[in-house]
Amino acid sequence: MYGVIAEISRWAIPFAIFFILLIASLKGLQVFEIFVEGASEGFATAIKTIPYLVAMLVAINIFRASGAMAIIFKLLSPLLNNFGFPAEVLTHALMRPLSGSAALGIATNLISTHGPDSFIGQLVSTMQGSTDTTFYVLALYFGSVGVTKYRYAIVVGLAADLTTLIASVYIVNKIFG
Amino acid sequence: MVNYIWLGMIIFSIVVAGINGNIEAITKAALEGAGEGVKTSLHLISIIAFWLGLMRIAEAAGLIQILARIVRPLTRILFPELPRDHPALGAIIMNLSANILGLGNAATPMGLIAMQELQKINREPKTASPSMCxxxxxxxxxxxxxxxxxxxxxxxxxxxxxxxxxxxxxFATACGMIVGVSVDRLMRFIYRVQGR
Incomplete structure (x- = not known):
């Protein structure tokens, strides 16, 4: 099963390019012209996200470097320990929605210290793979169209992240615990 | 709300750094964060340009609309407010498929295309629409x-x-997705009742 999915992933993009160009050319479209026209908007779209990403990443970086994040961790860790949640993995759990690269760094470090097949190794692998960098995605996607009022999007994103976290602990305990 | 989270993170951090005698870390971290933001956006130029070009061809060939029609049974439930066969639906499905297959580089540009399409029919351009959420x-x-x-x-x-x-x-991500969509439904309902 895993092999099949991996194979689909490998072929998906080359196939999409081939298929789109094939159909377009059969319809007699000027593919080169249309491509260039679409691609010329890429620069403006990417540049538009700069202020939003800068704002978000500045706040996250300050939060980490100042030690403020460590204080929040200390407040939360006794609470989470009650749920059978190992303290080592907590930093990763809280970092995951904020910074993808920092969370990956923590996961890599835990895997090399505890071993990939240890309980902590399996748990942090599951957590890394199952959630996204919610704050970054929101800043990027809303930023690209100039939306500054996110309404309830953060609440929804964090509710999903929290559920994923609890589900990861549950299933890893059940299967590898 | 993002206003308060942002403000709170920065003010709390500066106070903590000041008390801990770690105040010089703030400026350095702020500038590093800014640099990281610019670098990420610049890196996006190449992949966004490529996929916007290809997607423009797919749209001109009518493929995005066909895709939107195929997944209509699903999107009609998730996005009841969107017009049938709206190009945003095609882009949304392509973004989710790329995510499912773990093709991050393709997922982001599709997602941004979907947001642009959704923004075109957003009545308040500064505020997230329910479809966007x-x-x-x-x-x-x-x-x-x-x-x-x-x-x-x-x-x-x-x-x-x-x-x-x-x-x-x-398993974990499926649980998250179910709860995410349910909470989204609930928030839609609450906001509608409150007339926001």
Whole structure:
């Protein structure tokens, strides 16, 4: 099963390019012209996200470097320990929605210290793979169209992240615990 | 709300750094964060330009609309307010498919295209529309069949079974997705009742 999915992933993009160009050319479209026209908007779209990403990443970086994040961790860790949640993995759990690269760094470090097949190794692998960098995605996607009022999007994103976290602990305990 | 979170994070951090005698870390961290933001956006130029070009062809050939029609049974439930066969639906489905297959580089440009399409029919351009919130709920909690990055790291550290976490990952992310979509429904309802 895993092999099949991996194979689909490998072929998906080359196939999409081939298929789109094939159909377009059969319809007699000027593919080169249309491509260039679409691609010329890429620069403006990417540049538009700069202020939003800068704002978000500045706040996250300050939060980490100042030690403020460590204080929040200390407040939360006794609470989470009650749920059978190992303290080592907590930093990763809280970092995951904020910074993808920092969370990956923590996961890599835990895997090399505890071993990939240890309980902590399996748990942090599951957590890394199952959630996204919610704050970054929101800043990027809303930023690209100039939306500054996110309404309830953060609440929804964090509710999903929290559920994923609890589900990861549950299933890893059940299967590898 | 993002206003208060942002403000709170920065003010709290500066106070903590001041008390801990770590105040010089603030300026350095702020500038590093800014640099990281600019670098990420610049890196996006190449992949966004490529995919916007290709998607423009797909749209001109009518493929995005066909895709939107195929997945209509699903999108009619998730996005009842969107017009039938709206191009945003095609882009949303392509973004989610790329996410599911673990193709991050393709997923982001598709997502941005979807946002642009949704913004065209947004009545208040500065405020997130309900469709945008639902899309981002799906996007951030989206199922990944192959967490390829973490499998690579496990392989690197001599795991006896690097792909053993595929099943647990799918379970965890499926739970997150269900709750994400449910909370989105609930928030839609609450906001509608309050007339916001």
């Amino acid at each position: 639902t899309f981002l709920a799906l996007n951030t909690s989206c199922l990944t069949l192959i967490p390829s990055t973490i499998i690579g790291i496990r392989l690197l550290h001599n795991s006896s079974d690097p792909t053993s976490v595929v099943g647990t990952t799918i």
